[in-house]
Structures are given as C-alpha cells and as structure tokens.
Amino acid sequence: MAFTIAIDGPAAAGKGTISKAVAAHFGFGHLDTGLLYRAVGAKMLDGDNPVAAAEALDVSDLDREDLRTPEVAQAASKVAVIAAVRAALVDFQRAFARRSGGAVMDGRDIGTVICPEAEAKLFVTASADVRARRRFLELTAKGSVITLDEVLADVKARDERDMNRAEAPLRPAEDAVIIDTSALSIDDAVAKAIAAIEARKPR
Ligand code: CDP
Ligand code: CDP
Numbered sequence: 001m002a003f004t005i006a007i008d009g010p011a012a013a014g015k016g017t018i019s020k021a022v023a024a025h026f027g028f029g030h031l032d033t034g035l036l037y038r039a040v041g042a043k044m045l046d047g048d049n050p051v052a053a054a055e056a057l058d059v060s061d062l063d064r065e066d067l068r069t070p071e072v073a074q075a076a077s078k079v080a081v082i083a084a085v086r087a088a089l090v091d092f093q094r095a096f097a098r099r100s101g102g103a104v105m106d107g108r109d110i111g112t113v114i115c116p117e118a119e120a121k122l123f124v125t126a127s128a129d130v131r132a133r134r135r136f137l138e139l140t141a142k143g144s145v146i147t148l149d150e151v152l153a154d155v156k157a158r159d160e161r162d163m164n165r166a167e168a169p170l171r172p173a174e175d176a177v178i179i180d181t182s183a184l185s186i187d188d189a190v191a192k193a194i195a196a197i198e199a200r201k202p203r
Helices: 015-026 034-045 050-055 060-065 070-079 083-096 110-114 128-139 146-162 186-199
Strands: 002-008 029-032 103-107 119-123 177-180
Touching: 002 015, 002 110, 015 029, 015 060, 015 103, 015 119, 015 186, 029 083, 034 050, 034 060, 034 070, 034 083, 050 083, 070 146, 083 103, 083 110, 103 110, 110 119, 119 186, 177 186
Parallel strands: 002 103, 002 119, 029 103, 119 177
Antiparallel strands: none
C-alpha cells in the first residue's frame, strides 16, 4: 500500500526530526528532499553546472559529508530557484513517494507540487529566532565555528529566497495541518504530528 506523508516548512523548523520519528512509528521510508538540493548546491560550489548536476544526480551523491554546512545550504537555496534543476528532481521524488510500504518526505514543496495527492500533509514551522538557535546548537555541537547571528542571517536569507521564488515557493498546502514547534519539545511535536496523520489514515 502506498501512503505518502508530506512534511514541509522553513529551515530548521524540525521537519527532519519529526519525519524520522514519524517514519519509525509507521514503519515507512523517509526521504529528506533538502539533501537533493544540497547535493546539487555542493556540486555548483565544486564548479559544476547546476542543471547538469541535477540531471546526473546519483543517490551516492547524497552521502557527501559536507552537505550540512551553511555554505552548502545557501548554495542549495540558490540552485533551488532554477526551474530546470527542480524539474530534474521530480521523478525521483515521486517514485519514492509512491513506494509500497509508505513514505515520509520532508522539504518545501512536497504537499504543494511534488505530491499534491499526499494522504497526509503537515507544515512544520517555528519562529526564526528559535530555528536559528536550534541550528546554531546543532552546528556548534559538530565543531563549527559560527555565531548565532550568522546562523540567523542564513536562515532568514534562505526563507526569503524559498518563499519568494517563482517556481514551487515555500507555502503551506491548503489542506496542510500547521504545527508550530516554537514552544514544543521534540516529543510533543512528534506526538502532534502522529495524531494529525492518524486522523487521515483509513480505518
Ligand atoms: O529538518 P529541519 O531543518 O526542519 O529541522 P531539524 O533538523 O529536524 O531540527 C533542527 C534542530 O532543532 C535539531 O537539532 C532538533 O533536535 C531541534 N529541534 C528541537 O529542539 N525541538 C523541536 N521541537 C524540533 C527540533
Ligand atoms: O535542513 P534545512 O531545513 O535547513 O534545509 P533543507 O531542507 O536541507 O533544504 C535546503 C534548501 O533546499 C532549502 O533552503 C530550499 O531552498 C531547498 N529545498 C527546496 O527548494 N525544495 C525542497 N523540497 C527541499 C529543499
């Protein structure tokens, strides 16, 4: 049985954390679609043409160790405005979404463009300050030398670019359940997500 759960939202809102927990809860596969754009962004920083890189993208490219850096995040949001880059990544995402056994996909346009027919859609958000603080703690724990202000600037610049692009802009689908995690623990956010999805599951 195919069952698609779309989880969209801005940078560092908690999409990935919630997606992994939801996928484990339901026994579904999980695809972090941001990694696709990060992999193309990393190749652009290597000097490759982003459209050619997206067309030739291989799953092994998603294992690069440098995909989580703020430099690659910025490059990802720059290649993500290019219509031909987005088009090259559609088939892979849709095939994953309809895999048997169920799929959780997190990104920016899953509920609106990639899987408008998804059985359950969540839009996970939080204030920019909360999101920047979370990402700052994550990056510094991994040894990055970066300030909170720099992380906040990265998050705001990407939000701005993601929300205002012509192609597949970041916005909640009309039928998405909105979960603001600003004041929620991870466990509470996951519980809300699971409850919202259970409400959409056939009995
Ligand atoms: O995938 P996305 O960029 O939306 O966010 P994430 O990587 O899941 O979460 C960013 C950071 O916020 C992680 O370090 C999570 O542990 C943390 N987080 C949190 O503190 N409280 C939540 N309710 C959700 C996530
Ligand atoms: O983890 P975080 O939320 O910070 O970022 P991400 O999900 O890894 O996405 C990196 C960038 O890829 C975003 O800022 C978007 O510009 C782009 N992206 C997109 O356009 N569409 C998606 N479905 C996923 C990511």
